[in-house]
Amino acid sequence: MVFMMQCKTGVIRFSVSLPPSLVEEFDDVWKRMGYENRSKAVHDAIRAFISDFKWTQGEDYVAGAVLVLYYLDKPRLLEKITEAQHKFRDIISSTTHIHIEEDKCLEIIAVNGEASKIRRLAEELMAKKGVKEVKVAIIAP
Numbered sequence: 292m293v294f295m296m297q298c299k300t301g302v303i304r305f306s307v308s309l310p311p312s313l314v315e316e317f318d319d320v321w322k323r324m325g326y327e328n329r330s331k332a333v334h335d336a337i338r339a340f341i342s343d344f345k346w347t348q349g350e351d352y353v354a355g356a357v358l359v360l361y362y363l364d365k366p367r368l369l370e371k372i373t374e375a376q377h378k379f380r381d382i383i384s385s386t387t388h389i390h391i392e393e394d395k396c397l398e399i400i401a402v403n404g405e406a407s408k409i410r411r412l413a414e415e416l417m418a419k420k421g422v423k424e425v426k427v428a429i430i431a432p
């Protein structure tokens with residue numbers, strides 16, 4: 292199996308040995324996902340691999356979004372969520388508030404910074420009473 296990879300100076304071609312069953316399964320998946328060729332699928336898979344690793348390493352820089360779903364039925368919750376964001380303002384680039392229902396809100400916090408700080412922000416938000424769900428989507432830029 293020969294992979295083509297883009298890099299700053301063009302592309303690097305390298306060969307990789309893989310079990311046929313893994314290649315078959317990979318080919319099946321990228322075709323079902325609508326990819327036109329294996330190279331782009333491999334490129335994206337490697338990127339996801341790098342992002343996943345960097346997310347597990349505290350000091351690496353990553354970018355992404357923290358999604359916070361909460362109900363306004365707990366006292367001072369909105370204030371506490373705002374306080375937490377002020378505390379982590381060095382890694383927050385913007386916040387979008389979506390009023391989902393009368394008493395249900397979703398906040399999309401755009402983040403850019405050290406993975407460990409983003410994780411701490413997510414954990415702090417998650418621990419608050421009234422916060423129903425927190426999800427983090429991260430890429431390594």
Ligand code: NI
Pocket residue numbers: 388389390391395396397
């Ligand atoms: Ni709202």
